Amino acid sequence: MKKLLSLLVVCCILITGCQKSEESSSFDKYMEEGKTAVASEQYEKALKFFSLAKEEKSDDIEANALYNQSNNLVEAIKSKNDKKYDVAIQLCDVIEKMSSESSVIKEAAKSLKDECDTLSKKETASEQTNNNVSNNSANNHTSTDNSTPKYYYLNRLNNIKSNYANAYDNLVSTSEIREMASREYSDWDNLLNQIWGTLKEQLPSSVMRNLTTEQKSWIKQKEARAKELSSQPGTMSLIESTSYLSETTKERCYYLVNNYME
Template sequence: MKYSIILILMILFLAACGDNTYDKAMKQGYAALQKEEFDKATASFQIALDEKPEDEEASKAYEQLTLFKEVSKANDEKDWDTAVKKTDQLLKKKDLLPPLKQEVEKYKKTAIDSKEQQSTLYNQLEEIKALINKQDYEEAEKRLEGLKDEKSFENEQQKVNELSASVKAGLQNKTKEETVQPEEKKTESTSKKDEYLQKLAKVESSFGDLDPLYESGTTYDFKEAEGEVYKRWDALLNDIYGELKKQLPASEMNKLRNEQRQWIKDRDKQADEVLKSYEGGSFGGVHYLSTLGQMTRERCYQLVNNYMK
């Protein structure tokens, strides 16, 4: 809107100036550049091009300013890959307009620094996830606490919230286990609930074999690891649900069946939203599988603790 208003006003002004419109537009374009009034400069050079469509000088200035506007937009949207790519395109131009060069270099530095921050934060989150898989909840909690000072923390808020929930649940389960009386520990229980609590613990401790994948640092291996985590929790969820079919009365099972169907819809919807938030980025598939795995894990605990006997 701002750009359109500037263009209309300048057209009206220059239209009254007769045959000298091109010269006046070019002069005003360069003057606006010196003042870093880039929208005004773009409008001026566009008017000059309207007067002389084949003019090389006006075309060069207009092309560079248009690309500069795309750089600014990419930075505003935190699309760092696009910002770096387009700043490189501008900086490679031997005839880059001097007033633009300094601004483009600033944008590039911001994009590179922000991209590195994003990558570092992602690696930190993956390390925390590995700690959770090893049931080292105290260290995971400590690492999460340290992330609160990160400037890019808010960009991964959902992921951090998921990890925080896992840590909280793990610490609570650990506390319950530690408060069990010695004689109760020695008593061998034959209840299905105890049996499935042991199955939960077994799955929790089964992810050590995935460490090489997490440590490799490649998106492909991260995705393979998250897929395996989800696969193990989903298999246990189906096992738990099958056992509940045997235990629960028909009325309770019907209620649980409806609840489970809704939970599956909600889980898949949340995972899809996570995937869409990455807009085709390479980490989108990793976070999609991570969301499925984490929500399925939490559902396993809910069913065992709330329904199993």
């Protein structure tokens, strides 16, 4: 009887040891496959492997770090493809600040950040050129009186734009980014309402009626697109939605001031 019990104990130890060995083997395999996928720029594939590694060892610090980094990188690439360069850059900053033994994803994030920064600067330069053309066209028949409502609102618009130019640089968590994005949208939206109130006082009733119809259509399209973005999977969907609202509201403000305000 004692011999039988001893044999059972030994078998249990061997079985447990084999199970742990198999778990460790699978974990190491998934981690290596994930890193290989990153090196091949197959980031969604890498995310799946790091997810499997987490399932094998849910408390492993490195597996969790690489999973979070790859998840943010996938979201950043989607943002870049949607031309949401500011959001992509913010996500890359978050990745670079995450602690991990491997730098493979951080290097990919740095490369993506540099690319998005270049694209963002090109887009900004293009917008500035278009704004200058629009300003010149709208101002051909007006004076440069600094006391005009148009000058006043352009100055306020440029101030808000300047205030948020570097506001996201030192943010780390998605909650901080989300809060800042919400604050920025609120500032643009509040100013849009003020611009609209001034236009109602300035414009002839016939022009205002047509502009009101156009404004309602713009609001409907804006809200539909924001809802579409917020319903997408991923931790950054709400940030992308709010960033879209900020950007489109900012553009609408400049459009109304440059084309309708005196």
